[in-house]
Amino acid sequence: MQLIACPWCGPREEVEFSYGGQAHVPYPDSPAELSDEQWAHYVFHRDNTRGRFAERWNHSAGCRRWFNAIRDTATYRFERVYRLDDPKSVTP
Amino acid sequence: MAELLRTHPLEAWTAAFERLPDTVRIAAEPYVAMVDVRLGTVGPGASTALGVDLPTAPNTWVPAGAGRAVWLGPDEWLLTSPTEAPEELEGRVRAAVVGLGGSATDVSAQRIGLRLAGARVRDVLARGCSIDLHPRVFGRGSSAQTTLGQAGVVLLALSDAGDDVAVLVRSSFAGYLADWLLDAALEFTTTPDR
Numbered sequence: 001m002q003l004i005a006c007p008w009c010g011p012r013e014e015v016e017f018s019y020g021g022q023a024h025v026p027y028p029d030s031p032a033e034l035s036d037e038q039w040a041h042y043v044f045h046r047d048n049t050r051g052r053f054a055e056r057w058n059h060s061a062g063c064r065r066w067f068n069a070i071r072d073t074a075t076y077r078f079e080r081v082y083r084l085d086d087p088k089s090v091t092p
Numbered sequence: 093m094a095e096l097l098r099t100h101p102l103e104a105w106t107a108a109f110e111r112l113p114d115t116v117r118i119a120a121e122p123y124v125a126m127v128d129v130r131l132g133t134v135g136p137g138a139s140t141a142l143g144v145d146l147p148t149a150p151n152t153w154v155p156a157g158a159g160r161a162v163w164l165g166p167d168e169w170l171l172t173s174p175t176e177a178p179e180e181l182e183g184r185v186r187a188a189v190v191g192l193g194g195s196a197t198d199v200s201a202q203r204i205g206l207r208l209a210g211a212r213v214r215d216v217l218a219r220g221c222s223i224d225l226h227p228r229v230f231g232r233g234s235s236a237q238t239t240l241g242q243a244g245v246v247l248l249a250l251s252d253a254g255d256d257v258a259v260l261v262r263s264s265f266a267g268y269l270a271d272w273l274l275d276a277a278l279e280f281t282t283t284p285d286r
């Protein structure tokens with residue numbers, strides 16, 4: 001089992017964390033003006049990247065904080081973690 | 093009408109704990125008042141009002157009067173007090189942090205404490221806890237929210253020798269964890285000759 005480095009608690013076992021899907025999905029500026037299709041895109045549609053992917057994770061068995069991580073979806077390797085208020089990490 | 097008595101969730105385990113050897117002593121800690129504090133910014137104002145410098149380093153705890161202040165997150169702490177009633181502690185802490193935009197919530201009924209002491213404590217905990225508990229990195233003042241035997245716990249290092257640890261566990265998991273600890277301690281228990 002691999003360790004995931006919580007930005008606050010440090011390296012912990014993977015089972016302490018839960019997955020929160022793609023990171024940096026912006027809430028629509030004017031949700032009321034979206035068509036049903038645009039709203040569905042915001043709610044349901046996510047990238048399905050092969051390779052480095054910016055994701056949200058939660059340290060659910062520890063400090064219970066959300067953070068972001070760059071993970072390679074092909075190898076499951078975590079490249080880096082960063083806090084929610086850090087700028088978006090550059091991904092290819 | 094039957095009288096409802098307040099009993100400790102681990103009362104039924106007392107005798108089993110007492111049979112443990114000196115290398116792994118387990119005892120239920122007495123009830124203490126506990127308050128969950130949320131506070132965005134910790135400054136001198138908060139320290140003065142609370143009477144304790146809330147620890148800002150992750151995975152640490154500090155004594156707070158007769159109780160403890162445990163880091164739970166970048167804006168969250170657990171304050172305990174063995175001398176105040178839960179509503180007293182909650183009222184005092186709330187009054188101290190509410191003006192700073194913080195909050196205080198009585199969580200005394202959420203967790204109970206177990207005290208593990210003895211030379212084999214680290215071996216017992218290592219049966220079901222993946223974090224490094226070596227005194228080099230988990231000396232007195234260290235804490236960890238993690239899992240022990242798959243139950244969510246808060247571990248507090250009470251000594252620099254790694255032989256004195258407090259385990260805070262949710263009351264409803266206390267019986268399960270007590271059974272798990274007794275099982276993990278079994279190999280250090282000497283069986284009388286038959």
Ligand SMILES: [Zn+2]
Nearest residue numbers: 006009059063
């Ligand atoms: Zn954490």
